[in-house]
Amino acid sequence: MEREADVVVIGGGIAGAAILSELTKYQLKSILVEKEPDIASGTTKANSAILHAGFDAHEGTMKAKMNVEGNRIYHERKEELDLDIEWTGSFVAATNDEEMDTIRELLERGNKNGVPGLAIWSGDKLRAQEPNLSQDIKGALWAPSAGVCWPFGLAIAFAENAVMNGAEILRECKVEGFEKKGNAITAVKTDKGTIQTKYVVNAAGIHADEISALAGDTSFTIHPRKGEYVLFDKAARKDMVNGVIFPTPSKTSKGILVCTTTHGNTFVGPNAQDQDDKEDTSVTVQGMNEILQSAKKLLPNLPMGAAITEFAGLRAVSSTGDFILGKSETVSNLLQAAGIQSPGLTSSPAIAAYLAGILVQETGAKKNEHYQKGRPVRHTFHTLSNEKRKQLVKENNRYGRIICRCETVTEAEIVDAIHRPCGARTVDGVKRRTRAGMGRCQGGFCGPRVTQILARELDIPVTEVRKEMRESYMFYNKDKTSGGKA
Ligand SMILES: Cc1cc2nc3c(=O)[nH]c(=O)nc-3n(C[C@H](O)[C@H](O)[C@H](O)COP(=O)(O)OP(=O)(O)OC[C@H]3O[C@@H](n4cnc5c(N)ncnc54)[C@H](O)[C@@H]3O)c2cc1C
Incomplete structure (x- = not known):
């Protein structure tokens, strides 16, 4: 794989996904690389899911600024991006x-x-x-002003908006190093090939210090x-x-x-x-x-x-005690979105706007006049009126087949989750888009059906379907390195 980009974003957590979406508002060719089979597989998948109001961090810190602004942006964009947020306080x-x-x-x-x-x-x-x-x-x-959210759902919403607006997301694409000229990165080396690029944004979560060090900036650590x-x-x-x-x-x-x-x-x-x-x-x-x-x-x-x-x-605890945001002091075209511990989920839209602002200033990129708000429509069957349900079943009989009984998720919703922009590739990917497997039985009933549907829709053998991570095969397969020994 040989590719070219204006900006490569490393890491498909909430920070990387929000940044990628923000970049599509400008004429910048942006690619996000994520080492796992799906986005939101790092810290973004396991946290308290609170959109904090912003009274914890001390005045003047990046955490305080980004938290309050991020919370405001979520209030503004909830409807447009169809975000699962409840403003509980x-x-x-x-x-x-x-x-x-x-x-x-x-x-x-x-x-x-x-x-x-x-x-x-x-x-x-x-x-x-x-x-x-x-x-x-x-x-x-x-x-x-505080609320609760569906954290992976937020990252997925930003990713869908980004892909809809022309950004590329490469999953199972692990950054392994950089090519440099002087103190500037010229290309990102991944296990899937090289991407020539003008700028790099480091949003690698808990691994952000390693990515930064690979590029030549060892100014912080993450533990x-x-x-x-x-x-x-x-x-x-x-x-x-x-x-x-x-x-x-x-x-x-x-x-x-x-x-x-x-x-x-x-x-x-x-x-x-x-x-x-x-x-x-x-x-x-x-x-x-x-x-x-x-x-x-x-x-x-x-x-x-x-x-x-x-x-x-x-939590990605940084040696500086604050979010590390902005241009690296040693690598001229590297931007950091590092040390994003709590309130990182809340702050991410503000972090995205802040970093996109720097990139626009650096590159002189013009606005993307074709930028589209929102993302493709989702139907969450169990929340709909009986009339709307009947209409959907008439249009597509897969809405009449309940796959996850605990959460009342239909086959049509699962198929849609797989074929949406940046669609699900794994059983947990389906779960994080539809809630199939989130209920009391924790996937005991629907897991095998979801596996079958993934195999059918992705046109792969069931032995190739994974739960979540790269080697987490659902079934014993002697040809694979894990999932059982031959
Ligand atoms: C216990 C806990 C509670 C929290 N509660 C809240 C809360 O209530 N509210 C709130 O606002 N925040 C909360 N947070 C913080 C929030 O979850 C994080 O700030 C946020 O999820 C961080 O997102 P991220 O995108 O920076 O990192 P991540 O979600 O970890 O994403 C980084 C991505 O980079 C990828 N990656 C890493 N290395 C490479 C590589 N070499 N190549 C390619 N990809 C790579 C990873 O696979 C990962 O997907 C909490 C965190 C924790 C742990």
């Missing part, structure tokens, strides 16, 4: 006088950062809205900090919460929260464990006990029997 709960002082500090910081509508509520006012919360809560900081979660069934919602409840934060973390999801589940987590391994997202008994004990301080009657799964994500 968020609370930080305080259980003693010292914590009440902390939430007053957060209120002041948030006001300085430009967060709209912050207010302190009494414990009773909070419990009137969230009756299952502890009687020990004395007061809370209310942030009405992983794991956060584990327990997810609860929708049926337990009445015993849980309707929105986002943080405890008062510590120095290293926003603390173990209790939170709703956009689709009616609830979760508790995350803890914060520093580690060396950048791939280890295993969950542990100690971690689970830690988060459950902590969550019970907010929600004493946590319905333990309703837990359906656990998961963990890795």
Whole structure:
């Protein structure tokens, strides 16, 4: 593969996808490369999914600026991009006088950062809205601009918009090095060939320090900090919460929260464990006990029997303590979007606008007059009226075949997810676009059917279908390096 681009974006998480979409607003030939079979396979797939209001980060930091602006952009673009976001607002709960002082500090910081509508509520006012919360809560900081989102869905929406507007996304394409002339990159070397390019944006998440070092910039390091979660069934919602409840934060973390999801589940987590391994997202008994004990301080009657799964994500903690954004000081045409730990999900549209602004200034690129807003229409069958359902089934009888019974996902939605711009290539890719496999049985029933549909639609043998990562074959296949030994 030999390709040419104006800009190569490395990494298909929320940051890379948002940047790619933003670049298509200009006359720049942009290519995103992602090492895994699908985008949103890194930290973007496992986090608290909160669109933070912006009172945590200190005034003047990139985190503070990007958070507040990112939150504003999501409010502006939710309808246009058909984003799965619920503007629930968020609370930080305080259980003693010292914590009440902390939430007053957060209120002041948030006001300085430009967060709209912050207010302190009494414990009773909070419990009137969230009756299952502890009687020990004395007061809370209310942030009405916060919300919850479907995190991979956001990245997928940006990617679909980018592809629709002419950008290219190369998956299973791992960056392995660079060709350089002096202090400038001339080409990106991948395991699928070389891409000649004028600029490179490094949005490689937890691996951003390695990519930067490969290009010759060793000015920062990234270390992983794991956060584990327990997810609860929708049926337990009445015993849980309707929105986002943080405890008062510590120095290293926003603390173990209790939170709703956009689709009616609830979760508790995350803890914060520093580690060396950048791939280890295993969950542990100690971690689970830690988060459950902590969550019970907010929600004493946590319905333990309703837990359906656990998961963990890795924060990309930078040596600078802030997001690392903008031009590298040592490599003239390298832009960094590194150290994007929380609130990175919230900040990504603002990070995208900031970096695109630099690139436009550098290149003098003109506006793309043909830029189209939005993305192709999706039909989420279970949310539609019976009349609309009947009409869809009449047009396409695959809407009449339910594949995922827990989440009521139809065959037509799965086929659409596969054939959309930057469509699903794996079982988890289908899950992250349609929710098939997200329910109580966690894919036990629909997994084999989804595998069959992927094989049929992609015209590959079922033994070639993967769960998520490059070698994660669904079935034993002696010709492959994993999936079983011959
Ligand atoms: C526990 C936890 C809770 C969080 N909660 C929140 C929250 O509630 N709200 C919020 O706003 N933020 C939150 N965050 C932060 C947010 O999830 C991250 O900031 C965001 O997902 C980072 O996105 P990214 O695109 O920078 O990285 P990633 O999503 O990790 O994407 C980087 C991509 O680069 C690819 N890549 C790496 N190396 C290469 C290579 N050599 N070649 C090609 N591709 C490569 C990877 O495969 C990956 O897909 C949380 C994070 C964690 C871990």
